Amino acid sequence: MKVLLINPPQTFYQGSEPPAGNLPLGLMHIAATLTNAGYTAEILDAFLGGDSSFQRNGEVINVGLSLEQIKQEITQRKPGIVGIAGPFTSQIGNSVQISSLVKQVDPNILTVVGGPHVSIVPKMFLEEVENVDIVVCGEGEYTMVDVAKAFEGKEELNEVLGIAYRKNGEVNVNPPRPLIKNLDELPYPAYELVDMEKYLSPKKIGYRSFRSRAISMVTSRGCPFNCCFCAVHLHMGREFRAHSSSYVLNHIKHVVEKYDVKNVFFEDDNLTLDLARFEAICDGLIEKKLKIGWETPNGVRADCLNLNLLQKMKKSGCQSVFFGVESGDQQILDNVICKSLDLNRVVEVAKNCRKIGLKAGGFYIIGFPGEKKENMQKTVDFALRLKRDYDVGMHLFMATPSYGTKLYDECKEKGYIGQDLTWNSFAAARQPKGLPLITTGDFTPQEVKDIAARALEEYKKLSLLNHIKNPRKALKTALDQPQLILKYVKNLFN
Secondary structure, X not given: OEEEEEEOOEEEEOOOOOOOOOOOHHHHHHHHHHHHOOOEEEEEEOOOXXXXXXXXXXXXXXXXXXXXXXXXXXXXXXXXXXXXXOXXXXXXXXXXXXXXXXXXXXXOOEEXXXXXXXXXXXXXXXXXXXXXXXXXXXXXXXXXXXXXXXXXXXXXXXXXXXXXXXXXXXXXXXXXXXXXXXXXXXXXXOHHHOOHHHHHOOOOOOHHHHOOOEEEEXXXXXXXXXXXXXXXHHHHXXXXXXXXXXXXXXXXXXXXXXXXXXXXXXXXXXXXXXXXXXXXXXXXXXXXOOOOEEEEEEEEOHHHOOHHHHHHHHHOOEEEEXXXXXXXXXXXXXXXXXXXXXXXXXHHHHHXXXXXXXXXXXXXXXXXXXXXXXXXXXXXXXXXXXXXXXXEEEEEEEOOXXXXXXXXXXXXXXXXXXXXXXXXXXXXXXXXXXXXXXXXXXXXXXXXXXXXXXXXXXXXXXXXXHHHHOHHHHHHHHHHOHHHHHHHHHXXXX
């Protein structure tokens, strides 16, 4: 019995950031676990795999295989179960489309959707989407094995933990599955089931093409923190769990030796939470002389990084470090966002990164209920100060109330967002030219957008000035990452 796992195409609006594609890691983890359990698993990456292309339909751009191509693939592969990735609310419509295609091919194929969105709203999703049979909530590896057993009649669906399913027209939500405590028991992602050269090519879609032969890797799960805007713990739990340092080092060695990987992007939500483990990974990279570059595009906590650790990170191959600052106003950080972070520590880390020549960037968010325009300006001023004094990159976002978060609950309760939010509303709000979703008595979406636009203009000027002051550094960047320079020049005139 075959399980086909599909990564759907993605939809973007004009003015969106370019799509950033990489390995479908979630599906690859599930496929490896299914294979170990004796099932035949295949992966169809309809976003980046095969003959993916850009298809423009008015203001909308679809990236990936056409619906007809996907339908042909399903027909030819003849699966008993189709598992569909449902990455984020803004893209969940594509997962729904795939489920309809599956049922057109054969109504008896079991359709299963997993991922962050459906994990948070499983009942609502199944009530809205008729062509999905089962929703997987949370970690999908062992749950999909049990779903396959139930499909074969070896288990009852009501016994499978961590799912919601439809029976006799009613949606049933089973008890949650316990989190996987020992992540080391999981196999490596099923790299052999995808065309690795497609993902390692410098011509692939997305920002990760700025590094040669680069892949993403996730070495830990769970988040014990309580930031109001974040839904990660609703999908992966609050308990921090991690692969051991030896597992991580062996995994890196595996992809370096088998696929000639040159760069790794650690996509963990809390890479540095267990400092002893993280430091052991750095030590191992140095001792084993694993010549890779690595970065932290999801960000790490600045208050975990001292000068000695930063020096060790650089020695082990770290090429840049990003940290989540969120707000440059300590009061907003403490009482609105609920992130326990001392901004003085952020300045200290920025200073140390500049001192040792390690590229750094910060993530910032404005437009929270409880903020006034002057609070947002403090965040902008803080970010620009770090750029001016320590050349820290500024990545500024506008608050988006994702389903299940405290931010969403507050916005709904107080009427700060409309009652008719659609999946496309989230997609449009997240694009640079879109409007935020939140309106309060202190600001409108347009006012938040204007503050962000002025900040970006000032940031571009500082960046240009920095390149003029440091021509050797600018030349090195241009030679190492020409695509990044092209994007930078393009942004200067947008």
